[in-house]
Amino acid sequence: MTTGRAVPAHFRKPLLETPFHDRARELQQNDQFVGWAGYSTVDVFSSVEQEYFAIRNATTLYDLTPMVKYRIAGPDAERYLNRLVTRDVRKLKVGRVSYVVWCNDAGHIIDDGTIFRLGARDFRVCTAERQLDWFADSAIGFDVAIEEVTSEIAALAVQGPTSCFVLKRFGLAGIEQLRPFELAEFTVGGRPLLASRTGFTGDLGYELWLQPQDAGSVWDALMDAGRTRGIRPIGSQALNMARIEAGFLLPNVDFVSAEHTIRVNRDRTPLELGLGWLVDFDKPHFNGRRALLAQRERGLTRLLVGLDVAGNKPAHNALLYAEPAGRREVGSVTSAMWSPTCKRNIALAIIDAPSFAVGTTVWADIYLNRELVWERRMAAARVVERPFFAPQRRRATPPADR
Amino acid sequence: MSAAATARAYDAIIVGAGHNGLVCAATLARAGRSVLVLEARATVGGCAVTREFAAGFRVSAGAHLLHQMPAALIEELGLAAHGLEYAATALPTTALAADGAPLEIGDLAALARRSPADARAWPAFAARLGRFARLLRGLLAAPPPRLGSGAWSDRLALARLGLRLRLLGRRDMREFLRIIGMNAYDLVADEFESELVKGALSLDAVLGTNFGPRAPGTVLTLLYRLAAESAAGPRALAQPRGGMGALTQALARAAAAAGATIRTGAPVARIRVDADRAAGVVLDSGEEIAAARVISNADAKTTFLRLLGPEHLDTGFVRRVDHIRSRGVAAKLHLALDRLPAFAGASPRALGGRLLVAPSADYVERAWNHSKYREWSLRPALEVTLPTVHDPSLAPAGQHVLSAVVQYAPYAPEGGWPAGKPQFLEAILGVLESHAPGLRAGIRAAELSTPADLEREFGMSGGHWHHGDLAFDQFYLVRPVPGAAQHATPVAGLYLCGASAHPGGGVMGLAGRNAARRVLAEGAR
Numbered sequence: 001m002t003t004g005r006a007v008p009a010h011f012r013k014p015l016l017e018t019p020f021h022d023r024a025r026e027l028q029q030n031d032q033f034v035g036w037a038g039y040s041t042v043d044v045f046s047s048v049e050q051e052y053f054a055i056r057n058a059t060t061l062y063d064l065t066p067m068v069k070y071r072i073a074g075p076d077a078e079r080y081l082n083r084l085v086t087r088d089v090r091k092l093k094v095g096r097v098s099y100v101v102w103c104n105d106a107g108h109i110i111d112d113g114t115i116f117r118l119g120a121r122d123f124r125v126c127t128a129e130r131q132l133d134w135f136a137d138s139a140i141g142f143d144v145a146i147e148e149v150t151s152e153i154a155a156l157a158v159q160g161p162t163s164c165f166v167l168k169r170f171g172l173a174g175i176e177q178l179r180p181f182e183l184a185e186f187t188v189g190g191r192p193l194l195a196s197r198t199g200f201t202g203d204l205g206y207e208l209w210l211q212p213q214d215a216g217s218v219w220d221a222l223m224d225a226g227r228t229r230g231i232r233p234i235g236s237q238a239l240n241m242a243r244i245e246a247g248f249l250l251p252n253v254d255f256v257s258a259e260h261t262i263r264v265n266r267d268r269t270p271l272e273l274g275l276g277w278l279v280d281f282d283k284p285h286f287n288g289r290r291a292l293l294a295q296r297e298r299g300l301t302r303l304l305v306g307l308d309v310a311g312n313k314p315a316h317n318a319l320l321y322a323e324p325a326g327r328r329e330v331g332s333v334t335s336a337m338w339s340p341t342c343k344r345n346i347a348l349a350i351i352d353a354p355s356f357a358v359g360t361t362v363w364a365d366i367y368l369n370r371e372l373v374w375e376r377r378m379a380a381a382r383v384v385e386r387p388f389f390a391p392q393r394r395r396a397t398p399p400a401d402r
Numbered sequence: 403m404s405a406a407a408t409a410r411a412y413d414a415i416i417v418g419a420g421h422n423g424l425v426c427a428a429t430l431a432r433a434g435r436s437v438l439v440l441e442a443r444a445t446v447g448g449c450a451v452t453r454e455f456a457a458g459f460r461v462s463a464g465a466h467l468l469h470q471m472p473a474a475l476i477e478e479l480g481l482a483a484h485g486l487e488y489a490a491t492a493l494p495t496t497a498l499a500a501d502g503a504p505l506e507i508g509d510l511a512a513l514a515r516r517s518p519a520d521a522r523a524w525p526a527f528a529a530r531l532g533r534f535a536r537l538l539r540g541l542l543a544a545p546p547p548r549l550g551s552g553a554w555s556d557r558l559a560l561a562r563l564g565l566r567l568r569l570l571g572r573r574d575m576r577e578f579l580r581i582i583g584m585n586a587y588d589l590v591a592d593e594f595e596s597e598l599v600k601g602a603l604s605l606d607a608v609l610g611t612n613f614g615p616r617a618p619g620t621v622l623t624l625l626y627r628l629a630a631e632s633a634a635g636p637r638a639l640a641q642p643r644g645g646m647g648a649l650t651q652a653l654a655r656a657a658a659a660a661g662a663t664i665r666t667g668a669p670v671a672r673i674r675v676d677a678d679r680a681a682g683v684v685l686d687s688g689e690e691i692a693a694a695r696v697i698s699n700a701d702a703k704t705t706f707l708r709l710l711g712p713e714h715l716d717t718g719f720v721r722r723v724d725h726i727r728s729r730g731v732a733a734k735l736h737l738a739l740d741r742l743p744a745f746a747g748a749s750p751r752a753l754g755g756r757l758l759v760a761p762s763a764d765y766v767e768r769a770w771n772h773s774k775y776r777e778w779s780l781r782p783a784l785e786v787t788l789p790t791v792h793d794p795s796l797a798p799a800g801q802h803v804l805s806a807v808v809q810y811a812p813y814a815p816e817g818g819w820p821a822g823k824p825q826f827l828e829a830i831l832g833v834l835e836s837h838a839p840g841l842r843a844g845i846r847a848a849e850l851s852t853p854a855d856l857e858r859e860f861g862m863s864g865g866h867w868h869h870g871d872l873a874f875d876q877f878y879l880v881r882p883v884p885g886a887a888q889h890a891t892p893v894a895g896l897y898l899c900g901a902s903a904h905p906g907g908g909v910m911g912l913a914g915r916n917a918a919r920r921v922l923a924e925g926a927r
Contacts, residue, residue: 105716137721141712
């Protein structure tokens with residue numbers, strides 16, 4: 001096993017700049033930059049609402065370069081990844097992408113991410129947190145090379161109902177044939193790029209992976225191609241709204257990595273997060289398999305579910321109770337929002353057995369700050385299926401030409 | 403299973419016919435289990451073998467004294483009936499001095515001539531260590547309990563340990579807790595002034611481990627040695643007639659008589675896993691043999707990383723196994739001599755026993771310093787025996803064999819062993835010559851086995867003949883690693899029975915017996 005890490009040349013700044021930084025600096029109106037995995041990225045360009053509605057109605061550009069990327073290659077790469085993650089990587093064909101989670105020995109989630117199969121022995125793994133130590137330790141006994149390539153690849157999410165049209169006009173001929181979780185290589189104006197039909201919005205959308213030196217020109221060309229389709233750059237806040245509607249989980253918000261927890265009972269297994277469909281007990285051994293099998297046999301004591309909350313006040317950080325009097329606590333909310341598209345007050349919450357069953361009503365303790373005066377409100381919240389929003393267009397191939 | 407697979411399925415396959423593997427096989431076979439033992443080498447015994455190292459000269463290739471196998475185990479397996487005889491028992495230990503008469507450890511009159519104060523301190527010290535050793539002895543002969551399992555059997559075992567500690571009485575318990583984490587160097591410096599006594603105790607504390615006497619935890623290793631010796635009973639230190647190979651030959655006969663099948667020259671390539679359960683083995687030859695259980699006498703790294711394969715294990719567990727400290731530092735020197743060497747001042751009784759070259763605690767610590775930096779000791783510490791004094795059958799008439807454990811020899815010295823070995827041999831012979839003038843003139847052949855040689859010959863990771871240092875983080879509840887410390891492993895049907903498992907290294911046989919007990923306790927075949 002060999003490991004490597006591309007060290008960014010600039011080490012004097014606390015936060016690095018992505019290759020799209022100049023464009024972001026030019027277009028943002030509020031100077032709302034936030035740190036993300038060591039990079040400075042935009043939280044809000046203009047207004048969260050405008051950016052959110054652009055995701056659902058037009059096309060958006062989102063700089064996801066800080067997403068941590070590893071190249072994993074070698075004769076044992078498939079066998080290595082199959083032992084690392086809970087899904088069966090043998091079934092992942094070249095040119096496809098898979099959403100995966102990986103666990104420690106106890107079956108507790110360390111992180112989630114995506115695996116891109118670039119070749120029979122060549123993979124790219126995108127993660128939320130840096131994973132080199134876990135990946136390297138997992139490589140003991142495997143003939144595989146692991147290299148962090150985060151700064152070598154600029155990444156841009158192009159998401160929204162008109163994104164396919166914009167990308168065609170941008171020059172990705174045939175992009176409309178790309179099915180969900182497929183990837184393809186393109187050359188635009190002599191510049192190579194990889195496009196995958198993936199994203200974090202639950203909507204029609206793509207992600208582009210390019211050489212850092214091409215970032216500015218690709219951004220400009222996309223903005224130009226999307227001018228008639230309402231294209232606009234978005235920050236992390238708008239994306240967060242879209243991902244809650246799509247029911248996607250965010251590390252350190254909906255769960256804490258098992259490598260970071262300190263307190264007992266703060267770890268989560270994929271089964272507890274409602275990600276059992278990602279766990280393939282029929283494939284060969286993988287990290288955490290024996291612990292997860294035991295948990296499946298014992299039954300779950302808690303589960304991450306969707307909530308439909310009464311009223312229109314988001315149940316941010318609310319504790320959940322079995323009855324309106326608020327005596328018996330049964331869980332807590334991890335993410336909450338008023339969903340403008342669903343017209344529902346939605347939330348993700350972790351709830352104890354047996355209250356997590358779909359259809360159960362629990363009570364959310366919501367605190368409202370009304371001009372510095374706090375009010376407390378108990379709102380009924382019904383356990384519902386996730387996702388909250390799953391439009392046909394996210395899967396349609398080819399997508400509507402608009 | 404392929405068409406070539408052996409039809410017969412065993413209750414258990416034991417990988418490796420070291421002394422622990424054989425004890426495990428004999429114990430299981432006596433309980434009516436069908437057992438197949440597979441040994442890679444042409445002879446059984448693992449590291450406890452007698453072999454020719456020069457024409458007509460034979461020697462115990464690894465450990466050369468039998469002082470840790472419990473008398474009760476030897477009785478239980480009926481080893482005397484299976485041919486185990488002793489050339490000598492209750493052998494003395496003698497510390498060789500650079501500056502005068504050798505000192506037999508425990509000889510109070512001789513000690514008083516060196517230091518009256520030490521002679522006064524010795525009996526109480528030895529008695530106290532003896533009491534502590536008996537406390538630890540209680541841990542040796544059973545699989546360790548699990549922490550936090552909630553099972554009553556585990557709680558009971560832990561409570562029993564606490565009770566035994568309490569029953570030491572207040573003074574002893576306090577003293578035990580004071581010294582158990584300490585280093586041997588400070589302990590002996592507190593008690594004695596004679597460098598020779600301090601040196602001898604220091605060497606006993608670190609024999610076979612990658613520690614100097616100043617390393618924390620070396621009081622534990624000293625007590626552990628004493629614990630095993632106290633279990634071995636009055637025969638310790640003993641020398642089997644025909645060398646240590648005679649012990650393992652007797653064990654093999656005992657196992658075979660109980661119904662176990664032993665195949666030599668049958669190296670296991672890998673352990674087969676079906677539906678997350680050990681299902682048998684595949685030999686180098688490609689032959690597949692099925693069994694309900696696989697019990698590995700190989701060390702933990704070899705078992706998990708090579709024979710089983712990390713793909714059957716979780717990353718955290720593999721990381722722990724990979725981090726087991728198992729770099730051997732003990733080399734073995736074998737000399738064919740045309741005469742009995744004359745160790746200055748040593749009595750005939752001393753020559754037949756165990757001779758220590760560790761003239762001071764500082765000497766042993768300095769010897770270790772080199773190995774920390776991947777160098778061999780320029781003035782190594784030695785445990786020397788002359789097995790032909792009591793067992794002339796090991797050499798041509800009138801000639802002799804010298805067998806010495808030599809510390810410290812790093813596993814991978816700077817510059818490599820091929821280049822370093824002649825220089826290291828020269829250093830050892832220089833030390834020996836200084837204690838036995840004229841010894842070199844009598845050498846007809848010399849063989850030096852470094853840890854790298856021991857690894858190659860016996861398949862022990864790092865050439866560590868205890869299959870990993872005995873230290874607090876690799877001891878009892880966590881030996882070899884959490885998740886495999888009760889002889890069972892994360893893979894159902896796979897067990898450890900070698901020195902990697904509790905209670906560890908030394909020719910004790912209890913790891914094998916504990917593993918067998920664990921398997922039998924599970925009941926179903």
